[in-house]
Amino acid sequence: MQNVGKDAKRNSIIDSWGAKKKHSQQVAKQSYKDYALDFSFDLSFVDQQINAIDNLILNGSTQIRTSPKIKALAADKSIKPYRAPFHNKLDSMKDAYIYFSSLEFCDEHSILQLLFISENTKDFGKPVSQGKGSKNEIHPELLTDFPSIIVDYFGEIGWAITELKKELPLLPVQAISEDKTTNNHYYFISENNLPFIEYLHHLFEKIYDELNFIPINIITKIPPFKIKSSGYAHYNIFTLSTNNKIFLNFFDALMNNEKGIPDYSKTELFDGVKDYVQKTEMVIRMLNQNLIFNLRDEKSRKQLNIYLQKKVSCDCVNVPFTNLIFRRHLRI
Numbered sequence: 001m002q003n004v005g006k007d008a009k010r011n012s013i014i015d016s017w018g019a020k021k022k023h024s025q026q027v028a029k030q031s032y033k034d035y036a037l038d039f040s041f042d043l044s045f046v047d048q049q050i051n052a053i054d055n056l057i058l059n060g061s062t063q064i065r066t067s068p069k070i071k072a073l074a075a076d077k078s079i080k081p082y083r084a085p086f087h088n089k090l091d092s093m094k095d096a097y098i099y100f101s102s103l104e105f106c107d108e109h110s111i112l113q114l115l116f117i118s119e120n121t122k123d124f125g126k127p128v129s130q131g132k133g134s135k136n137e138i139h140p141e142l143l144t145d146f147p148s149i150i151v152d153y154f155g156e157i158g159w160a161i162t163e164l165k166k167e168l169p170l171l172p173v174q175a176i177s178e179d180k181t182t183n184n185h186y187y188f189i190s191e192n193n194l195p196f197i198e199y200l201h202h203l204f205e206k207i208y209d210e211l212n213f214i215p216i217n218i219i220t221k222i223p224p225f226k227i228k229s230s231g232y233a234h235y236n237i238f239t240l241s242t243n244n245k246i247f248l249n250f251f252d253a254l255m256n257n258e259k260g261i262p263d264y265s266k267t268e269l270f271d272g273v274k275d276y277v278q279k280t281e282m283v284i285r286m287l288n289q290n291l292i293f294n295l296r297d298e299k300s301r302k303q304l305n306i307y308l309q310k311k312v313s314c315d316c317v318n319v320p321f322t323n324l325i326f327r328r329h330l331r332i
Helices: 009-037 042-061 067-075 093-108 157-164 182-192 196-208 247-256 276-289 318-322
Strands: 115-118 123-129 132-138 150-154 235-236 240-243 292-299 303-305
Touching: 009 042, 067 318, 093 150, 115 157, 123 235, 150 157, 196 247, 196 276, 247 292, 247 303
Parallel strands: 115 150, 240 292
Antiparallel strands: 123 132, 235 240, 292 303
8 A cells, every 4th residue: 555645745734733743742642651551661652653753744755735726626615515525614625635635646646545544524524414424434525536546544543553553664662561451350251261241241240349330441451342462442422442343243143123122032142151131231231330332343333232221110209200290299
């Protein structure tokens, strides 16, 4: 894959990077500290990465300039009927210049593939709802002007790096010892080859024997939420994203139905598990208790609701009052 992003050099990119560089540096260092759980962890490689980006932007040997043709193209898209990236807002001229100038550069130099990463999914992503765009599909209107060029689009930088780390010449990162994130008190059950729901039940029983709430940054670092050798799990707005296919496939088979409730008729999911209904509901309840109501496949972006909708019979005085039924408990 030929990556022309390293050749791009525009004042708008330089200004944007200058404004965000210090914050990005601080966030990166804090993230690695949280991951390593070790404040002696050497973070100098973060500074090396920042310096490498500086060098790419400021000293790149090739500059992509915005031609009159691209300026006219962008201006034409910014008037009615508005076309991407102007379909949500008109203040997207710099984004249009960068994107279409890169495509023109590819076209002029017979580069057939462009890697394009932008978290501005509102302007660049395929519309999925009002004012929101897809994180893994580019807006189809952005592919019509240079149809011979394949655009690989990613709406999250972390996801892009995870997917492309084998192909891109990334700077080496200091290895983080598994010993710093492994706790034998919990990992013993992974060696017993337990059925999946049995494994989760044992795990939660062990954890909740000591805690009523597990900090979400801990959940994302332990199996099965994170695959030990190549894990990438994170949490955002009641949703746990993971690349553990066993975890995702189990709950997809269990919960993906019209009613959105566990389907216990699929007994093949529970081979060798006693009291599987109680254990499964305990696991889902514990996930919900930790504000995890959705699971998302980090690669396909497919999302699954795992909220446990369980009706509980209650005759306390609060129920009729909540439902505006007063007569039952108000006697004059």
